[in-house]
Amino acid sequence: MSNTEWDSKTVIGFKAKAPKVTRTTSDLNGAYNAPARRAGAVVATEKKVVVGNKAHQSTDHQRIAKLDRENEVAPPSKVAPSVGRAMQTARMDLKLSQKDVAQKINEKPSVLQDYESGKAIPNPQILSKLERTLGVKLRGTEIGKKLEGPKKS
Numbered sequence: 001m002s003n004t005e006w007d008s009k010t011v012i013g014f015k016a017k018a019p020k021v022t023r024t025t026s027d028l029n030g031a032y033n034a035p036a037r038r039a040g041a042v043v044a045t046e047k048k049v050v051v052g053n054k055a056h057q058s059t060d061h062q063r064i065a066k067l068d069r070e071n072e073v074a075p076p077s078k079v080a081p082s083v084g085r086a087m088q089t090a091r092m093d094l095k096l097s098q099k100d101v102a103q104k105i106n107e108k109p110s111v112l113q114d115y116e117s118g119k120a121i122p123n124p125q126i127l128s129k130l131e132r133t134l135g136v137k138l139r140g141t142e143i144g145k146k147l148e149g150p151k152k153s
Contacts, residue, residue, distance in 0.1 A: 076121045083127075084116040086144035090134035105129040 036043050091101055102109040107126060114120035115130070127138050137145045
């Protein structure tokens with residue numbers, strides 16, 4: 001037969017943990033400066049003191065932040081409340097729900113809700129679809145005025 005010991009076991013992936021020894025700064029300086037000390041050179045050791053992040057040591061970041069604040073772009077304008085009211089009254093006159101109008105213009109009901117509440121950023125394509133569906137002018141002057149049929153020349 002073979003020389004296999006049936007009572008012994010082998011653990012795979014087990015590493016013996018080495019004891020951790022904390023080094024002091026004098027030990028580290030001694031390890032790096034040992035060759036110089038052996039040669040008889042005078043070695044001066046100074047403790048490095050770094051406080052904070054190196055990126056924040058200069059004032060460039062402060063100037064850049066100030067420039068960013070000065071050059072901020074204004075947020076895009078929202079739909080005027082008069083447009084939302086005109087949409088709502090025209091929709092009620094046609095006896096349509098928001099869902100019905102949204103389905104007619106191929107948009108989500110939440111988009112129509114945002115337009116009526118004045119939270120949406122105006123999109124000319126959506127506004128033109130709404131104008132045609134509701135029969136009310138929603139852009140330019142005379143918002144809320146009934147649209148006339150096609151112009152006859």
